[in-house]
Amino acid sequence: MRLLLVEDDDHVAAALSAILARHGFQVTHARSGEEALQALLPAGAPPFGVVLLDLGLPDQDGYEVCGKIRKRTSTPVIMVTARADVRSRIHGLNMGADDYVTKPYDTGELLARIHAVARRTGASEEAAATGTGSPDVVRIGPVSIELPTRRVSVDGVDVPLTRKEFDLLALLAQRPGVVFRREQIISEVWRTSWEGTGRTLEVHVASLRSKLRMPALIETVRGVGYRLVTPAAP
Structure with a gap:
């Protein structure tokens, strides 16, 4: 940026x-x-x-x-x-x-x-360009993320997440395919600087992959950070 x-x-x-x-x-x-x-x-x-x-x-x-x-x-x-x-x-x-x-x-x-x-x-510029307004629900393949209620489901089945897990998923889902730097994720989700928090981020990413049962949904970009990958249509 x-x-x-x-x-x-x-x-x-x-x-x-x-x-x-x-x-x-x-x-x-x-x-x-x-x-x-x-x-x-x-x-x-x-x-x-x-x-x-x-x-x-x-x-x-x-x-x-x-x-x-x-x-x-x-x-x-x-x-x-x-x-x-x-x-x-x-x-x-x-x-x-x-x-x-x-x-x-x-x-x-x-x-x-x-x-x-x-x-x-x-997000405001994108909504204005597409005429969709500000969505309360983000859908990435079978994953549905309801922002106001902090509810996440996969194929209609609710998946309970911790507060930080939801914040992490919601952040990545705002820009599918875009790489978020590790430092950026830490500063936005944990509201702190990068030092010493890397392991916490890795644990939360692993937990999300497991709970959503979609290991490929969150891709690790080595040396940079993570991005959310939109599943291919069946």
């Missing part, structure tokens, strides 16, 4: 860019509001998945930049700032921000919020 980081402090930007790059993001750094707006607009350039926007910029206030971004593009914006008061958060969301994260922040939480915003935006 391409990510635009709008941050005037080069030291902060370098440290955060390194972390984001380790988690698979392609980071473009803008040091001012004007640089950010120019980076978003070039014709033919691949779109950014998310904008991380600091509010204390040298040329204009971050709220103003957010408003201009929202007028020109639907790219999701996460404000990342030290302004922690409720009034600032409300103002940021009213200006069009999709999320608001205060400094200092936990890296795992920031990653989870980035993925969550990008996922919501992608």
Whole structure:
């Protein structure tokens, strides 16, 4: 995913860019509001998945930049700032921000919020393009996943899952065929950073394969992560 980081402090930007790059993001750094707006607009350039926007910029206030971004593009914006008061958060969301994260922040939480915003935006765009709306039930072959009730069935037979097993399956099912990085899964399902949690993920994947009785449904992409494979029609 391409990510635009709008941050005037080069030291902060370098440290955060390194972390984001380790988690698979392609980071473009803008040091001012004007640089950010120019980076978003070039014709033919691949779109950014998310904008991380600091509010204390040298040329204009971050709220103003957010408003201009929202007028020109639907790219999701996460404000990342030290302004922690409720009034600032409300103002940021009213200006069009999709999320608001205060400094200092936990890296795992920031990653989870980035993925969550990008996922919501992608699902909304896909629904608008297909005219299907926001589905409450996801069907992958014989597997039915009811999101509101957290109910999973295979060929009409309920399969009881733990909370994390359901969250993992629902995440993968949102983009069948797309590889989810292990770090991304950990940050979204467990709301924590990657270190030391790899074995937990492997155990949950193995449990899902066993309970669903479909070992090939979740494919391991060696060295990267996992993806959900749509079963071939009989």
